Amino acid sequence: MTTPFRTVELDIIDPISGVASDIADGHGTLPHGTQSRLTQALETISTLRYSDLGYVREDHVPYPPFVSQAFDLDRGLSLSATGLGASSSYGSLTFLNPTGLMDAVLTGRINDRLPVRISRGQKTPDPIRGLLKDPASDTLQPLFSGLGRNWRPDHLSATVDLLDATSWLDRSMTVSTYGGTGRLDGDSNVAGRNRPRLRGEVCNVTPVLIDATNYVYQVSDGPVDITALYEGGYADGITFAADVEDIYAVSPPAGTWSRQVQPNGTWIRLGSRPVYQITLDAFGHFPSGAAPGTVLDILRQMLIEDIPVPHGTIDASWPVTSDLAPWSAGWYWDGSSSETGTTITQTLLSGLGLTLVSTRRGTLRPVRLQIPDPDTVPVLTLTPDLVSAISAVGLSAPFDVPAWRWRVGWQHNFTVTTGTALHPQSSADRQALVAVADRNAVWLDMRIKAQWRQPSDPDAVITALSRQDDAQTIATLQGRLWATSRQIWAVTVPETLGLHCDLGDIVSLSAPVPGLRQAVLGIVMAEHLRAGDSTMTLQILTITEELAATLNSIILNQDLTA
Known part of the structure; x- marks a missing residue:
C-alpha cells in the first residue's frame, strides 16, 4: 500500500551576501575615481526544501520532515451576472523550529512574495528491507505553485501564508505623472495626475488638456490612430492639419488640429479655442509598438507591459494571438484614478464569461465558460x-432559474453628452450615440418567460467590446448556457x-x-x-x-x- 507525502520548496533571499566594497583592484590599474563595470550581487537566492514525512531525491538532495501542517486548498470560479471571477484560498504552511534550528533563517532571510512550490508523491513499500521507498522527483505531481507571505514565527514553529499567481494582479498599473513644468510635462492644472492610457478601439473619449494656453491635449502614453475628432459631437468643425515632430514648433491654423505621435505618447493641438468639448474615436497601441485588437490579446499585453507580471507568469497555453475570445475590444483610462491588474482584468473581461485562473504550476491562464462541443474530448x-x-x-441568483433575457453592452461611450453640450450641427446619429453610455445586444426567449413564474432577468452588463456582432455573439452564448436549469x-x-x-x-x-x-x-x-x-x-x-x-x-x- 502506498503512502502519500508532500514536499515544499520555498525560495528565500539573503540580502547582505555581498557588498560592492569587497572589490579591491591593484593601485594604478585604473584612473583614480573610475567606477568598475564588474558587478557583484548584493543578495543571493537560495531554496529551503522540506516535507511532511521526509524525502530524498535521486540526486541525494534531502527534504527534512519539518512541515508540521500542510495547507488546505479552496479555489474556484465564482459566478456573477456581470462576469466570471476567481475565488481562491490557500491557507498556510507551518514549519517546525525545534531548538531554534531555523532562527537564523527567520531573522536574517526574506521570504515575502517569493516562490513556493508544493508537490505530492507516493512512497511505495519495500517488503524486503521493511521500509518505504521514495519515488523519482519527476513523478511528483504539483499541488500548488505561488508565493509566500512573510514569516510568522512562534515558540517552536513558523508559519507562511500562501498566495497564488493572481496576487500579481494586485500590483498598480505602472504610470508616469505630470510634473506641471510646462509643455509635454503639463501645466499646473494637471500636476501630479497620471497620464492617460488607451488600448484597443474606443469610442468618444475625452483627451486630457495638459496645456490650457496652447490648447494641447494628451491622448495616451503610446501611439494612437485617431479615427475622428469631434467638437460637441460634430466631426467637421475642426479639420486635421498635419502630423508634426514637435507639436510646439508651429501652431496649427485656426479651425484645425495637429498631432504628434511618439512611442511614449500621442498629443494633439488645436489652432483655436474650442467652444464645445473635444472627444475622439481612436485605436490605441502599446509603447512597445504592439497593437492587439481583441480582448484577451489586449489583456495579455497589458499584463506584460502595463503591470507588469514577472516573466513566466503567462501560461504557455495563452498565445500572443488567442482564438479563445476573438472579439474586438478596447478601453480608456484617463489617469484620474489608480488602477491595478485586478481592476484592469475585471474591466476587460466583464460580462464575457471569461476569467483568469492560477494553474497549479503558478501561471495565469484564461478560462471561458461555455457549452462544450459534443465532440470535445474530456480531460x-x-x-x-x-x-x-x-x-x-x-x-445563487440569477443562475438558480433559467434566464429569459441577456443584454450585453458594446461600444462603451466614455463621454456622455446631451443638451446644450452638443454642437448644433452634430448629426442625429451622433447625438443618439453620445447620449447613452452603452448600447446593448439582446438575446431573449419569450417561451422561457411564459413557462416560468419568475424567470431570471440579469441586468445589462457593461463590456469592453467595440462591435455589435461580437456583443450579439456573447449574448447568444450566455442565453444558450443559462436558458435552462x-x-x-x-x-x-x-x-x-x-x-x-x-x-x-x-x-x-x-x-x-x-x-x-x-x-x-x-x-x-x-x-x-x-x-x-x-x-x-x-x-x-x-x-x-x-x-x-x-x-x-x-x-x-x-x-x-x-
Missing part, C-alpha cells in the same frame, strides 16, 4: 466506481485522479443520481483539498450533450439593441 472521465461521494450544490455537483474523487484536471477543464461525469446516469460533459468550477486526505472534491457544472444540441436547434437569436 478526465469520472465513472461511478471512481466517485466516493456526490451531492448537489445550489446556484443548471446543476453543480460536488464530486469526491481520489486526490491522484483529481489532480489530472484544473479549473475550467472539460470532464465527463456519470453517477447514480438523476441526470447523471448517462455520462455528460461538465466544466470544473472549483476544487477543495484538505491536508492529510487522500481524496479531493471537485465542483462540476454539468451540461448534457443532448441538451446542448436541443438548445442549438430551438433558441432564437434576435439581433436587437436596447
